Amino acid sequence: MRWKEQIVDFKNYNLPDESGHFGDYGGSFVPETLVPALNELESAFRTAWVDEDFQSEFDHLLKNYSGRPTPLYFADKLSSMLGGAKIYLKREDLGHTGSHKINNTIGQALLAMRMGKKRIIAETGAGQHGLAVATVAAKFGLNAVVYMGREDTLRQSLNVRKMELLGAEVIPVDSGSKTLKDAINEAIRDWVTNVEDSFYMIGSVVGPHPYPLMVRNFQRIIGLEAKKQFEEIESAIPAALVACVGGGSNSIGLFHPFLSTDTEMYGVEGGGKNLELGNHSATLSEGSPGILHGSLSYILQDSNGQISPADSVAPGLDYPGSGPEHSYLKDCGRIQYSSVSDAEALAAFKHLSRTEGIIPAIESSHAIAKVMQIAADYKKSDGIIVCLSGRGDKDFSKEVSDGE
Numbered sequence: 286m287r288w289k290e291q292i293v294d295f296k297n298y299n300l301p302d303e304s305g306h307f308g309d310y311g312g313s314f315v316p317e318t319l320v321p322a323l324n325e326l327e328s329a330f331r332t333a334w335v336d337e338d339f340q341s342e343f344d345h346l347l348k349n350y351s352g353r354p355t356p357l358y359f360a361d362k363l364s365s366m367l368g369g370a371k372i373y374l375k376r377e378d379l380g381h382t383g384s385h386k387i388n389n390t391i392g393q394a395l396l397a398m399r400m401g402k403k404r405i406i407a408e409t410g411a412g413q414h415g416l417a418v419a420t421v422a423a424k425f426g427l428n429a430v431v432y433m434g435r436e437d438t439l440r441q442s443l444n445v446r447k448m449e450l451l452g453a454e455v456i457p458v459d460s461g462s463k464t465l466k467d468a469i470n471e472a473i474r475d476w477v478t479n480v481e482d483s484f485y486m487i488g489s490v491v492g493p494h495p496y497p498l499m500v501r502n503f504q505r506i507i508g509l510e511a512k513k514q515f516e517e518i519e520s521a522i523p524a525a526l527v528a529c530v531g532g533g534s535n536s537i538g539l540f541h542p543f544l545s546t547d548t549e550m551y552g553v554e555g556g557g558k559n560l561e562l563g564n565h566s567a568t569l570s571e572g573s574p575g576i577l578h579g580s581l582s583y584i585l586q587d588s589n590g591q592i593s594p595a596d597s598v599a600p601g602l603d604y605p606g607s608g609p610e611h612s613y614l615k616d617c618g619r620i621q622y623s624s625v626s627d628a629e630a631l632a633a634f635k636h637l638s639r640t641e642g643i644i645p646a647i648e649s650s651h652a653i654a655k656v657m658q659i660a661a662d663y664k665k666s667d668g669i670i671v672c673l674s675g676r677g678d679k680d681f682s683k684e685v686s687d688g689e
């Protein structure tokens with residue numbers, strides 16, 4: 286029987302399996318040259334993950350370098366304006382470098398050093414992952430090369446300047462739509478050529494096994510903290526969780542520790558200008574299964590199976606793929622995936638800034654827009670946690686600040 290017809294027991298949820306599959310999704314679809322490197326990475330990760338020294342160094346850096354735990358903030362004004370559930374913001378924007386991406390790069394940098402790799406390759410869309418890579422590279426004395434679509438270097442120019450200040454080499458990518466997908470293509474090309482001495486630091490729960498497992502485990506700290514903090518404040522579990530989904534790392538980081546509870550979960554994608562193929566990046570809610578960047582998951586593709594361009598005002602969501610674990614959780618019905626449009630996200634960007642004095646990243650503004658739509662469907666005694674995945678300082682390009 287295929288897993289789709291089974292009732293999944295989330296109390297014993299333990300995916301991916303040994304071969305890196307979440308049900309049918311995930312796996313490893315890569316050129317031969319990368320197979321030994323992925324095997325070596327998986328074995329280094331599995332050894333490190335159960336090693337107390339690795340765990341204590343990771344915890345120490347999350348706490349003292351990155352500033353964890355991040356607060357769980359009760360957004361009282363926003364909550365009373367919406368007239369429904371109590372809204373809590375998990376403040377990943379307050380961590381070092383201004384987004385959740387640092388959790389993963391600290392973990393992967395520790396791993397790269399254990400593996401003796403000194404050259405780091407990375408891709409970035411919003412520049413937040415690139416910034417987090419450049420930061421850990423500076424701290425640990427590693428060389429970072431960051432691929433970034435030309436369009437993203439223009440709309441996130443502040444992050445390009447920061448990465449360069451930190452000593453990283455930023456390579457603008459002019460192929461395709463000049464955004465995240467094209468940056469990943471170039472990063473993979475570099476990795477295939479320089480696999481002996483380079484470590485590919487993927488920024489989300491995408492790519493071939495073991496990346497979706499590894500990045501999720503590094504990001505689970507978001508949900509583990511949020512669960513404990515909410516319990517301390519409300520002596521309960523939240524009624525719902527909301528997070529934006531690009532590749533899917535901040536969302537799975539928040540959601541994963543709650544999978545076995547009754548908490549409802551909403552993954553929010555970039556609805557772009559409208560839901561016509563090519564005008565949005567709503568991969569899970571509008572796409573279909575296919576292979577992209579080394580794994581099987583929901584992607585955006587045309588009727589010939591060609592990858593379709595994505596579009597979103599948020600560069601970190603502007604990607605035609607998604608993590609394989611999300612694909613599985615969508616098919617099981619455990620998480621509800623939907624999208625909000627560019628215009629709705631921009632309105633939420635302004636709304637949160639003006640009601641709470643918090644300027645959210647344009648990616649996170651998608652989650653804020655969603656909670657603004659659903660809060661009133663919940664009881665006043667209910668709590669909803671929204672992952673505020675990053676801060677909006679980077680989002681002052683004309684497009685975002687003018688709300689076009």
Ligand SMILES: Cc1ncc(COP(=O)(O)O)c(C=O)c1O
Binds near residue numbers: 535649
């Ligand atoms: C602030 C912020 N939030 C969310 C995302 C989306 O990535 P993910 O879905 O992996 O969390 C990005 C990606 O760059 C980001 O910078």
